[in-house]
Amino acid sequence: MSGLQQSELLGLSLQELTEIAEALGEPAYRARQLFDGLYRQRWQSLERFTTLPLRLRERLGSSGFTIGMPQIAKSFVSSDGTVRYLLSFADGESVETVWMPEGDGGEAGDGSQSGDEELAEGKAWRRATICVSSQVGCAVDCAFCMTALLGLRRNLTAGEIVGQVLAVLAEHQADAERERVNLVFMGQGEPFLNYDNFMKAVRLLVEGVGIPESRMTVSTSGIVPRIADFGAEQVRPKLAVSLNAPDEVLRTEIMPITKKWTIEKLMAALREFPLRNRERLTFEYVLLGGVNDDVRHARAVVDLVRGLRAKVNLIALNPGPELPFSMPSDERVQAFQSVLTRAGIPAFVRRPRGRDIYAACGQLKHTTELVQLEGA
Ligand code: SAH
Ligand code: SF4
Secondary structure, three states, X not given: OOOOOOEEOOOOOHHHHHHHHHHOOOOOHHHHHHHHHHHHOOOOOHHHOOOOOHHHHHHHHHOOEEOOOOEEEEEEEOOOOOEEEEEEOOOOOEEEEEEEEOOOOOOOOOOOOOOOOOOOOOOOOOEEEEEOOOEEXXXXXXXXXXXXXXXXXXXXXXXXXXXXXXXXXXXXXXXXXXXXEEEEEOOXXXXXXXHHHXXXXXXXXXXXXXXOHHHEEEEEOOOHHHHHHHHOOOOOOEEEEEOOOOOHHHHHHHOHHHHOOOHHHHHHHHHHOOOOOOOOEEEEEEEOOOOOOOHHXXXXXXXXXXXXXXXXXXXXXXXXXXXXXXXXXHHHHHHHHHHHHHOOOOEEEEOOOOHHHOOOOOOOOOOOOOOOOOOO
C-alpha cells in the first residue's frame, strides 16, 4: 500500500481483494463489492464504483490501484459478422480477441442451435463465441500458424485474460450470465504454457463474470504434463487438442513440439484424462493441402483416436502470405471426413470465421494491412 507502484485490480480473486480491504482497515464486504463491480458490472474506472464510499475509492486510487481494463486499439469487422479486436495493455503490448456472433464453426459445441428464438431489440446475434488469447505471441512455432511468427513476447496475467472477455462483452453490451456466450481459449498463445494465470482467469470468469465452465473450451498443442494437472482441476473448461498429424515424423515437421512431447505420450495422457458425464475430447486437425490431408492420414487418425470418447474438428488451412502451405481441396476434406465418420468417429468440418480480416484460427498476428486472400 505504499502508493509507489501501480497495480491492477482486474485479475485479483475475492481472497486477494479481501486482503487489500483488510490492509486498508475496511470491512470484508467491501471486497465483495469490489469483486462484483470489477467482474459482474465491468466498471472500467474507480469513479464508477459508487457502491464504495468516496473515501475508499480515493484511497485505492492514491495507493496506486487501477482497474487494468485492456483498451480496444483497433477493430476489424468481417463480412460474416466476426470482429477482430486488437486490445492493448498498460505496457503497450497487445493481443487479439475475436468476437464471433451466431455460432462458432464448431469450436465450442456440436453446432446445434434452435434458430427460432426471438432476438432482443437491437441485438444482431443469438449467441456468440469469444476467442481469447493467453499469451502475447507464442513460443510453440507450429509451421502453419501466423501467431508463431511473432515468437513469444510475454505471458498474459490472469487480469489481462479476463479483461479481454470483459472489454469485448462491454463493447457488445452482452450479458454473459443470461445470454449464450461461449469462450474458446484458442487465440494467441499456448494456454498450458501460461497455466497458472490461465486457470486463475478461468475461475474468475466462472465465479466473477458468471460464464459457466461448460461453455468454455481450451485448446492445447499438447503440453503433456499440464494435461494431467488440468484433469485434476475442480473447475475447468472442456479440452481440445491440436493433433494435426497422426505420425511422429510428420507431426514433428509441422509441430516441432512433438520432439519434446511425442504423440505416444500425448495419447497416453489423454487416455488417462478424466472426462465428465457426456463430455468428449476434441481433436483439432488443420488440413494442409498435400501434406496431411490424405485418406491414409485419416485412417491413421482413426487408429489413434479409437477407444477415446472424442470428436474431430477438421479445419481447412486458413492461408496467410508467409505460410508455406496451401489449402486442401474440398474433395480431400470430404474424403478425410468420411473416413472418420464411417469409422464411427464424429467429425465436423469447421467453417472459417473472419478469414477476410485475418481473424480465423492461426491468423492472429496483429495484421493491420488487409490484403486479399486466396479463398477468403
Ligand atoms: N495454441 C493452442 C491454441 C491456439 S491455436 C493450440 O495450438 O492448440 C487454435 C487452433 O488453430 C489450433 O488447433 C491450431 O492447430 C489451429 N491453427 C493454427 N494455424 C492455423 C491455420 N493457419 N489455419 C487453420 N487453423 C490453424
Ligand atoms: Fe502456438 Fe497454437 Fe499457433 Fe502452435 S497453433 S504456434 S501452439 S498458437
